[in-house]
Amino acid sequence: MQTFRTGMMFCVVGVALAGCARAPTPVPAQDDAPMADAAAGVTGDAQDASTASDPAVPDMPVIPPIVVPEIVGVTPAQRALEGSMAAILDPVAGISVRPARCDVDGALIDRSGITRIDETGALVRNSDAGIFKLEPDGSGTANFEGGLFTVNADGSGTINGIAEPDGSEAIVRVEADGSGTYNGKSGLIRLDGKGGGTWNGESGLITSNGDGSGSWNGPDGLVRIEADGSGTWNGPHGLITNNGDGTGTIGPPARPVKMPPMPRVAPAGRFPPLQTFAPPGAPCGYVVTLDERVLFDFDKSDIRPDAAQTLDVFATALQAVQHSGMEVRGHTDAKGDDAYNQSLSERRADAVRNALQTRGVAGDIGARGFGESQPVAPNVLDGQDNPGGRQLNRRVEVFIRA
The missing domain is CATH 3.30.1330.60 (OmpA-like domain)
Incomplete structure (x- = not known):
């Protein structure tokens, strides 16, 4: 018998954010067709005759994993800050460092002007590169190129602006436990930090519950998978039900067939913590x-x-x-x-x-x-x-x- 493998969309949000590509055109595969379940009431020679007229069982689609796209975090804002200020020495015990500003004659302006450092070490910088308000622990805000960056000392924060390596913008919210949301060129990603999440992008809506179950509503129909390997696929071949025990049905009308359990859905990733700011030195x-x-x-x-x-x-x-x-x-x-x-x-x-x-x-x-x-x-x-x-x-x- 010949079985036919369906063309399905394989789409993973990877570091390169390359998007989605359809699998190669299906070709017939010389294979033994899955036998109809004996529960259908046909045995012996009669069973062989009946299965000869049954349609082939297509491969069930594999739900793509939800992978966090690369996010540059506050790096663009940090570089803008560093571009307007010189390098700084790392503080050691008994020594603290603050930016210095000079007037047009090169004389040091003591803690005045548009760069201010208070006694706690908090920095306020207002320049052509943006407005920066930073705390000694690296937390703070930056209003940079029309975007707003907020980062907390625990790595949580938000980005509304340049967020991807190619300079494209996104809205990102990251929590300290790795949960959060991403809304950018790769679509909308929501993660709970525990392996669960959703991705609504060019390949459709993908859901991972973090326990091996999930769903994919994409170009080849709706796929639902349970943690025990059972599930359904409502697509170009009609409704296929997998019982997770090596059996299932194709129909309507429902015809019992043998099929392996469906593969578990990969858990979703976590958002990495945002890097905190590092207050650098000043122009002079x-x-x-x-x-x-x-x-x-x-x-x-x-x-x-x-x-x-x-x-x-x-x-x-x-x-x-x-x-x-x-x-x-x-x-x-x-x-x-x-x-x-x-x-x-x-x-x-x-x-x-x-x-x-x-x-x-x-x-x-x-x-x-x-x-x-x-x-x-x-x-x-x-x-x-x-x-x-x-x-x-x-x-x-x-x-x-x-």
Whole structure:
């Protein structure tokens, strides 16, 4: 007997998002035709005669798997941010880094202008590349090329804009557990993060329940599969029922036949977490802040012995950074005499410069004291002393010009 394999649509949303292609034109396959079930009441020679007139049993379609398309996440927005700002050093214990901006004469603008960093490390950047609001943990928002990107520290978030490697747009929602939705050039994909999901695309509507069952309403009809291998196919051959035990029917009228159980539906994938933002440096360089408590005892300008390791790490990082100059800048709080604070800030700046040069940091390194003239936090709050603010003001900064 000859059996005929039906032409069906094989469609998988893959990394390349190549779309769908119909299988090659069906050709007759020399094969033994499945025998009619003995339950039909025909045995022996009579059974052979009856099966000779039965139509061939077509192969049941295999439901394509739901595969998550490649999503570039916040990468385009991150690149836009980096394009408007220079590279940045990774913070280490006792050292923090923030973007630096310079005026038209190349002078450092201290924490002002369109790039702002508050005392928690949160960054706000408004430039031709877009509007970025980033938190120290990498979460934040970006309004970039008309799209809106939101990412949380746990990798969840939303994208409404450029979302695919070829620059096409999509609307994507990702949850921390891998569930979410995608609405883009590949269609509409919904995932529950547990293996279940739906894909409504060019090949039709595909559903995977995550337990081996599912359905496909596509160009070759409606296929339903249960977890035990039973199911139905209502397509070009009429209604085919598979009982999952090696038997089934074709019809109407229903004719019993032998057929293998239907293949289980592959579980759906999960959305990968969105990469968080990495705040980079600013156009004219970056400012590294050294915590006063890491370097000096109170009211002293001699570097503490236990600060050596921090300075070693910092100096090693600086040796790998290309720059056009550095300036060590000392700052104090407003407590005490102005002249004394000015002198203390200068001595501390000199001490840090000497320590970096001793550790092999080459190039032009200046040192300058600003006393209490450039606070980054209030020394007094509501008429009361503000110890936390004064601590932030007591610092040594290294301005590294890119």
